[in-house]
Amino acid sequence: MVYTISEENYVKAIFHLTENGKSASTNQLAEALKAKPASITDMLKKLELKNLLHYEKYYGVTLTDNGKQLALSIIRKHRLWEYFLVNKLNINWTEVHEIAEQLEHVKSHLLIEQLDKYLGYPDFDPHGDPIPDSKGNIKEQEKTRLTLAAKNTELEICSVNSRNADFLEMLEMKKLQIGTCISIIKQYSFDKSLDVKLNKKTVNISEQLAKNIYVKIKG
Amino acid sequence: MVYTISEENYVKAIFHLTENGKSASTNQLAEALKAKPASITDMLKKLELKNLLHYEKYYGVTLTDNGKQLALSIIRKHRLWEYFLVNKLNINWTEVHEIAEQLEHVKSHLLIEQLDKYLGYPDFDPHGDPIPDSKGNIKEQEKTRLTLAAKNTELEICSVNSRNADFLEMLEMKKLQIGTCISIIKQYSFDKSLDVKLNKKTVNISEQLAKNIYVKIKG
């Protein structure tokens, strides 16, 4: 079965909105896909007929196994292309998301398998998100929100959960990258910002920034 | 200005059909784009309004400078991607055309400039066709149809003008590749086939095959 770009975007959006275990609502999808709620309802009916999702009128939507497999294959393509753009073409990680949004819809099984091989079967994309393998399996890593991590412990930044260019640019400026090691030395109660040690220097991280950064304990 | 995939395909098709200096006809375009003549007429009217082409009812169509620039940028992307697919991902040249047909529509100036740099600014794609530079300039190479080339002269295969998989597969079998050196030792009047010397062996090339092969004199 071959799907349109629009259909693929719906399935991908539903996948992300239901990662928390809950079903996705029409309004959430409208927001994510930048379309009006009425358009979402239309499309959900169509995608249900194609056996990509379970849709219960007024109560939200979840993916079928079919839909999940499709979503994973799109996410796989997206993340492999991001890895390529950053690590081979030297494009800044602030810019790769948008380009990968287009590349993820290119249809060729051979292409993506050869790309994966060429890149050395990477496990994580430049934002630290896991890349599903060709069967749709994901290596999840244990990670904690930086806001909830322990003080005075060696931490490694392992992923970020926003693709916003202003956010990523700020990380660049502060030298906070995937793989960077830090430890929290002070948590301020007033504005919930953090002082962290980074290469012998101290950097302040606002709550807003910290909420989008995930870390794992080093070792 | 940003164009749809369909619009880009029209402009590309017109570019190729008018490379001989003549204007392109509705029927030719219908054939090239696998659409009905009536649909072509519709679209030509639209593209004329967008200043991509000159369309004279009943008498055919040519590109404006605007349209030519767009065509060249698409061809540039197509050929750079083909080069990438063959030389980096090791995908067989019989398969890359179709994949590049999709990749050529990905929109990102940065992407294509970085790709070009990464590939080392190649001048020719895997089929021997020239890759336009970022300004749309093409390095044309002097080439002769193998059917018209001189006998007993060292020749180098420099391009092929079909993307048909059966054709390319046949070249593979006969070890006829871009860069391969041959010389014609016999031209048969009966079926117009050729015997050529290739690495001390003699290979017979049918007229049909030879018509799609271009060579230049070695040196």
Added chain:
DNA sequence: CCATATTTTTAGGTTAGCCTAAATTTTATT
């Protein structure tokens, strides 16, 4: 140069994916 064949255009229709406005259902509040 007229009749026929071919090419092209026009007219009217379809589907996908979106929209707005209005109606309906669910959820929240008192």
Added chain:
DNA sequence: AATAAAATTTAGGCTAACCTAAAAATATGG
């Protein structure tokens, strides 16, 4: 539990890009 607010669906429309059938223009050949 009644009503107000919010979310969702329905109904009816639009545009892009295709289609078929019929009409019109151009090309061909005796």
